[in-house]
Amino acid sequence: MLNDEMTEILENFELLGDWDERYQYLVEIGERLPPMPPEEKTHENRVVECMSLVHTAARPLPEQPGHLAFRGDCDTAIIKGVVALLVGLFSGKRPEEIEALDVEELFEALRLQEHLSPNRHVGVYAIVNKMKGQARATPC
Numbered sequence: 001m002l003n004d005e006m007t008e009i010l011e012n013f014e015l016l017g018d019w020d021e022r023y024q025y026l027v028e029i030g031e032r033l034p035p036m037p038p039e040e041k042t043h044e045n046r047v048v049e050c051m052s053l054v055h056t057a058a059r060p061l062p063e064q065p066g067h068l069a070f071r072g073d074c075d076t077a078i079i080k081g082v083v084a085l086l087v088g089l090f091s092g093k094r095p096e097e098i099e100a101l102d103v104e105e106l107f108e109a110l111r112l113q114e115h116l117s118p119n120r121h122v123g124v125y126a127i128v129n130k131m132k133g134q135a136r137a138t139p140c
Helices: 004-014 019-031 077-090 095-100 103-110 118-137
Strands: 054-060 068-074
Touching: 004 019, 004 077, 004 103, 019 077, 054 077, 054 118, 068 077, 068 118, 077 118, 095 118, 103 118
Parallel strands: none
Antiparallel strands: 054 068
């Protein structure tokens, strides 16, 4: 089931006419992603299943005990936009909330699988799995 944040993401995409505009929107979201510190771009934080070079990292939020923040980066504009969406969606949540998010339903509602190559589609789900694994493994 989509939560309020996911519904808002979906509504933003639905305001855009065609997939060219949606791709451009993803690129713009990716461009706004804060830079990931180079020291976090480690092999442990790399999503190795992706054809693109993707890194994600989770860290506890000291001002919100029990909650996490994510950072991410990618060398491909479209996938960086997907990473930015996920960073925004997962950050500020507790690990169990992150685990419960039905990102697959969101991607299906966005119709991403119809507009990404099969390899990119696999990579996007690998990013989700990596981030959920990091949420489980990061002490809050």
